[in-house]
Each structure stands twice: as C-alpha cells, then as structure tokens.
Amino acid sequence: MKREVLLILAAWVSLFGVTPACAAEPMQVVSADAEYAAFHPRPVAKPAGEDFSSTMDRVFGQGRWRLTGGYRSEAQENALRRQGAGTVAPGHTSLHSIGGPDAPRAYDAVVDHMAPGAAAAKLKRQGGAFLRVVAEGPHGGQGPHLHIELAGPQLRGASAGASAN
Numbered sequence: 001m002k003r004e005v006l007l008i009l010a011a012w013v014s015l016f017g018v019t020p021a022c023a024a025e026p027m028q029v030v031s032a033d034a035e036y037a038a039f040h041p042r043p044v045a046k047p048a049g050e051d052f053s054s055t056m057d058r059v060f061g062q063g064r065w066r067l068t069g070g071y072r073s074e075a076q077e078n079a080l081r082r083q084g085a086g087t088v089a090p091g092h093t094s095l096h097s098i099g100g101p102d103a104p105r106a107y108d109a110v111v112d113h114m115a116p117g118a119a120a121a122k123l124k125r126q127g128g129a130f131l132r133v134v135a136e137g138p139h140g141g142q143g144p145h146l147h148i149e150l151a152g153p154q155l156r157g158a159s160a161g162a163s164a165n
Helices: 002-016 033-039 051-060 074-082 116-126 153-158
Strands: 065-069 106-111 130-136 145-150
Touching (some): 051 065, 051 116, 051 145, 106 116, 116 130, 116 145
Antiparallel strands (some): 106 145, 130 145
C-alpha cells in the first residue's frame, strides 16, 4: 500500500511539477475556543450588594432566578450586533458596558418557570431601585430574558451618553 501511494505521488509530481497539498505537510488543527470565549460572556456570579440580589430573591424566591448576562466589553457588544442581537446602535454605549465586570449598570436574568413578560411585570410592581425592566426576546446566545437596568447616582451621571440594552 505504501509503495502504491509513493508511485501515485511520483506520478503527480511528474505530471504537474508540484507536490499535492495533502502530501506536503500534515493538516494543522486549530481551536476557536479562545476566540469564542472572547466574544461570549461567561456565566455571571450573583452581584455583591443588597439591592439587586436581595430584590430578585424577595420578588421571585431564592434560587428561582439566575443571571444570564452582566458586564460586556466593547468587543462583546460588537459581536452581539454582528449576530443580529437587539443591542444598542453602533456608536452608543450599552449600560451592560458601563461599570465593570463586578458592577455593571445592567444585568440580564431568567426567572424559572415564568415568561419574561410576566416576570418583568411582577418585578416592576414589587421590585426595588431599578431604572428600567424590559422583557427581551432571544439574541446572541441567550433565550428570552429580562433586561434590568440599575438605578443609582453613577448611572445618572453616565446616562447622557449611554443607551439602554
């Protein structure tokens, strides 16, 4: 079998004057994991502080909701735009991108066994110091979820140049 392959390879070289690409070098296998990870948010830990987590626990019950998004870098925002997500328009800053990984100005969350519209209405009725609560459809890697913007003195100062989502 090896002899046959060598004969075929020699015939190829004599006919075309070049070595076929498959015989030149072994194919390199690369992973896109690092690139994927750079543009897709990692699971978000519950934020420290009383306001957000305590309010969500009080309204929906402890362990009945989970964060699906928090801080996003500019690159992550742009990747979501390319995927057709309903993020803010280019040139505007998302509230997800204000603050930092430990304290963004907006979170995305899912309430177990409750439609986002019903969860948003309940949070608006019984919630705390949130500037805005919106039920959003699926985009990027997320399914339907709540978009929750936090109210606070830092937000009021930054809101002039920021847009929601």
